[in-house]
Amino acid sequence: MPLLVQKYGGTSVGTPERIHHVAERIVRTRRAGTELIVVVSAMADTTDDLLELAGKVSGNSHPRELDMLLTAGERISMALVAMAVNDRGQEAVSFTGSQSGIVTDTSHTRAKILEVKADRIREELKRGRVVIVAGFQGVSRDREVTTLGRGGSDTTAVALAAALGAEACEIYTDVDGVYTADPRIVPNARKLAELSYDEMLELASLGAKVLHNRSVEIARRFRVPIHVRSSFNWNEGSRIRKGDLMEQVVIRGIAYDAEVAKIALLGVPDRPGVAAEIFREVGGHGVNVRMIVQASGADSKNDVTFAVGSHDVRTVLPIVEEVRKRLGARAFVYDPDVAILSVVGEGLATSAGTAGEVFAALAEAGVNIEIISTSSITITCIVRKTDAERAIRSLHDALRLEQEA
Amino acid sequence: MPLLVQKYGGTSVGTPERIHHVAERIVRTRRAGTELIVVVSAMADTTDDLLELAGKVSGNSHPRELDMLLTAGERISMALVAMAVNDRGQEAVSFTGSQSGIVTDTSHTRAKILEVKADRIREELKRGRVVIVAGFQGVSRDREVTTLGRGGSDTTAVALAAALGAEACEIYTDVDGVYTADPRIVPNARKLAELSYDEMLELASLGAKVLHNRSVEIARRFRVPIHVRSSFNWNEGSRIRKGDLMEQVVIRGIAYDAEVAKIALLGVPDRPGVAAEIFREVGGHGVNVRMIVQASGADSKNDVTFAVGSHDVRTVLPIVEEVRKRLGARAFVYDPDVAILSVVGEGLATSAGTAGEVFAALAEAGVNIEIISTSSITITCIVRKTDAERAIRSLHDALRLEQEA
Numbered sequence: 065m066p067l068l069v070q071k072y073g074g075t076s077v078g079t080p081e082r083i084h085h086v087a088e089r090i091v092r093t094r095r096a097g098t099e100l101i102v103v104v105s106a107m108a109d110t111t112d113d114l115l116e117l118a119g120k121v122s123g124n125s126h127p128r129e130l131d132m133l134l135t136a137g138e139r140i141s142m143a144l145v146a147m148a149v150n151d152r153g154q155e156a157v158s159f160t161g162s163q164s165g166i167v168t169d170t171s172h173t174r175a176k177i178l179e180v181k182a183d184r185i186r187e188e189l190k191r192g193r194v195v196i197v198a199g200f201q202g203v204s205r206d207r208e209v210t211t212l213g214r215g216g217s218d219t220t221a222v223a224l225a226a227a228l229g230a231e232a233c234e235i236y237t238d239v240d241g242v243y244t245a246d247p248r249i250v251p252n253a254r255k256l257a258e259l260s261y262d263e264m265l266e267l268a269s270l271g272a273k274v275l276h277n278r279s280v281e282i283a284r285r286f287r288v289p290i291h292v293r294s295s296f297n298w299n300e301g302s303r304i305r306k307g308d309l310m311e312q313v314v315i316r317g318i319a320y321d322a323e324v325a326k327i328a329l330l331g332v333p334d335r336p337g338v339a340a341e342i343f344r345e346v347g348g349h350g351v352n353v354r355m356i357v358q359a360s361g362a363d364s365k366n367d368v369t370f371a372v373g374s375h376d377v378r379t380v381l382p383i384v385e386e387v388r389k390r391l392g393a394r395a396f397v398y399d400p401d402v403a404i405l406s407v408v409g410e411g412l413a414t415s416a417g418t419a420g421e422v423f424a425a426l427a428e429a430g431v432n433i434e435i436i437s438t439s440s441i442t443i444t445c446i447v448r449k450t451d452a453e454r455a456i457r458s459l460h461d462a463l464r465l466e467q468e469a
Numbered sequence: 470m471p472l473l474v475q476k477y478g479g480t481s482v483g484t485p486e487r488i489h490h491v492a493e494r495i496v497r498t499r500r501a502g503t504e505l506i507v508v509v510s511a512m513a514d515t516t517d518d519l520l521e522l523a524g525k526v527s528g529n530s531h532p533r534e535l536d537m538l539l540t541a542g543e544r545i546s547m548a549l550v551a552m553a554v555n556d557r558g559q560e561a562v563s564f565t566g567s568q569s570g571i572v573t574d575t576s577h578t579r580a581k582i583l584e585v586k587a588d589r590i591r592e593e594l595k596r597g598r599v600v601i602v603a604g605f606q607g608v609s610r611d612r613e614v615t616t617l618g619r620g621g622s623d624t625t626a627v628a629l630a631a632a633l634g635a636e637a638c639e640i641y642t643d644v645d646g647v648y649t650a651d652p653r654i655v656p657n658a659r660k661l662a663e664l665s666y667d668e669m670l671e672l673a674s675l676g677a678k679v680l681h682n683r684s685v686e687i688a689r690r691f692r693v694p695i696h697v698r699s700s701f702n703w704n705e706g707s708r709i710r711k712g713d714l715m716e717q718v719v720i721r722g723i724a725y726d727a728e729v730a731k732i733a734l735l736g737v738p739d740r741p742g743v744a745a746e747i748f749r750e751v752g753g754h755g756v757n758v759r760m761i762v763q764a765s766g767a768d769s770k771n772d773v774t775f776a777v778g779s780h781d782v783r784t785v786l787p788i789v790e791e792v793r794k795r796l797g798a799r800a801f802v803y804d805p806d807v808a809i810l811s812v813v814g815e816g817l818a819t820s821a822g823t824a825g826e827v828f829a830a831l832a833e834a835g836v837n838i839e840i841i842s843t844s845s846i847t848i849t850c851i852v853r854k855t856d857a858e859r860a861i862r863s864l865h866d867a868l869r870l871e872q873e874a
Binding site: 080083084114117118120121122123124126128129130132133135136137139140142143144146147148150151157158160163184207209 | 485488489519522523525526527528529531533534535537538540541542544545547548549551552553555556562563565568589612614
């Protein structure tokens with residue numbers, strides 16, 4: 065029997081009614097003739113409620129105890145889902161991260177999965193049971209409870225799919241797939257039937273909030289096909305798999321993130337190791353840097369520009385000032401009123417024409433491009449935040465993304 | 470350094486403020502120079518909220534998943550208490566039942582402790598840390614999460630005290646000890662400075678809702694001194710320890726339970742094994758039988774009378790009717806309007822005088838005694854529910870319990 069992993073997020077299991085709905089779906093899938101592992105997040109709001117409670121008890125950081133606290137969330141949802149599935153005559157059993165054999169390193173609140181020891185899951189599958197697994201959580205080798213941080217439940221699901229050789233990993237969200245652009249901004253945005261891991265990574269890391277990139281990276285490494293779909297209907301969603309294009313340029317979509325700020329270090333000495341020094345320091349504080357551009361000046365000084373998420377600004381600014389002094393850079397510019405746009409598609413690198421089309425479309429819409437950076441599958445621009453939505457719509461039209469490629 | 474186990478109930482950790490208060494107390498105790506294990510219950514209402522949620526998802530019984538669900542409760546409170554203690558500069562670490570090595574049998578929702586493998590607790594104590602343990606929960610040998618049922622947190626605390634050879638186990642409640650009678654009924658009831666395990670067992674099983682009898686039984690078996698006290702003040706509470714009376718009769722107090730119903734099987738054949746048949750059946754459904762009296766009739770038929778908790782009535786009645794038919798008993802009487810009173814004190818058995826005093830006091834108060842049963846340390850009566858409070862006050866006066874023995 066083929067094996068499927070399904071992951072339901074916090075909204076999908078947010079109320080008793082929705083839990084019934086999910087249980088229905090699980091049973092129907094199981095009866096269609098597939099072994100089934102179901103990964104669940106904490107019920108919507110539970111995690112926030114627990115964090116609020118922790119805030120009332122302590123203003124300090126207690127990573128180990130915070131993990132202990134937060135893992136109560138999935139424990140609740142998985143037990144309830146297991147009950148609802150059992151009630152429908154399908155045997156099911158819930159497992160914590162530890163019982164599922166999700167072994168992690170010891171970094172509380174942001175642990176990385178080291179291995180999956182899925183013996184107990186295999187046993188239960190063999191007995192014909194559906195296994196309901198707590199997402200987001202694991203156990204370290206010294207038997208401490210850990211959590212995986214952002215995107216943790218997606219990561220759990222894909223890691224289990226990889227470890228157990230599942231046919232696919234279905235990620236259920238409240239949208240029914242990955243779109244060529246955010247449908248709230250571009251009403252005629254089109255759902256993508258399929259895209260590659262690399263394309264999904266670019267879309268995910270740039271703000272298409274469907275799937276966390278950690279899970280996509282694992283999926284890519286172990287070639288786990290992902291199917292992103294809605295828990296509210298039976299439509300086909302978007303399938304993410306190994307790319308198989310030869311030479312053809314296909315533009316998948318436009319990613320967008322306005323929750324960013326631009327930081328530029330001006331007059332940085334042009335010598336080896338400078339970039340490393342800046343970003344080792346920034347990255348060492350857990351800050352995710354979104355885009356890095358370095359332009360060489362004529363005077364053996366460089367400007368180094370990068371973007372960070374708005375929530376990281378408070379962490380980043382003191383580090384940047386520290387680094388500026390140490391490097392003897394002239395000044396730094398901090399600009400919170402920007403957005404990142406990114407056109408994503410395999411084959412973009414070999415197609416100079418597309419870049420031209422992108423810049424022309426933006427110019428026509430009167431959008432000034434502040435920074436440009438390209439990779440083999442992306443053309444990324446920083447623009448004014450106020451220009452961003454106009455820019456996306458204009459790009460979507462110019463690139464004819466509403467039509468099937 | 471001496472080792473102390475403290476247990477705080479759901480009310481004591483019911484709000485962030487109370488958690489701070491408990492943390493204060495823990496740190497103060499630790500600094501006074503004792504190693505400390507702290508057992509906590511789920512925050513007040515958490516368990517009820519989770520049960521309500523389960524009720525909305527499923528009307529059926531799912532013992533395994535229910536245990537998974539409910540154990541989220543102590544996970545939350547223990548993490549919060551550990552944070553609050555750490556914030557006060559005293560290192561603390563929280564452990565689940567499983568991490569604490571509370572190994573139980575596999576009876577979900579009412580597991581029994583088989584052994585305590587406290588290696589991890591010992592290690593942490595050696596490091597100078599306070600160990601915060603989730604009460605009520607354990608893990609079976611096949612690595613399933615279990616709960617200990619009613620009185621579970623008290624049981625965890627006393628079992629840990631026994632396994633680790635603690636000097637004492639402090640049980641914190643919202644009253645400051647064990648009284649000669651319920652102070653709400655008898656205003657001049659006196660707090661007992663000490664009493665024996667057997668006396669406490671009789672008081673606990675008959676409604677003095679301070680300590681669950683399972684924990685007292687473990688304490689008696691392993692000679693763990695228990696100190697029942699209030700978390701809201703530093704008063705001495707009541708100490709429960711091995712009795713050391715020689716011949717002197719001391720009456721400790723009057724236990725009272727109005728949440729009971731009387732059931733009498735009438736005309737039961739007088740042959741061996743009949744009582745066993747009745748109570749094996751009833752007990753097999755997890756019903757706790759409070760009092761059993763059999764009176765032989767002249768006609769080789771007996772009447773068997775017993776009492777059960779009001780919440781067990783729905784379970785018990787169909788069983789009783791089943792047993793009645795099987796035994797060919799004439800009829801059964803079900804009477805919900807009764808209360809159980811019990812005068813408790815070591816040495817009562819050897820003192821015929823006290824029983825006389827008890828019956829006289831009740832007669833004087835105009836209280837009719839429906840059933841009498843005595844043990845070596847109790848005189849127990851079933852009376853009308855409406856007579857019960859008057860009966861207690863009258864007994865308390867007649868036996869001069871307001872005075873120190």
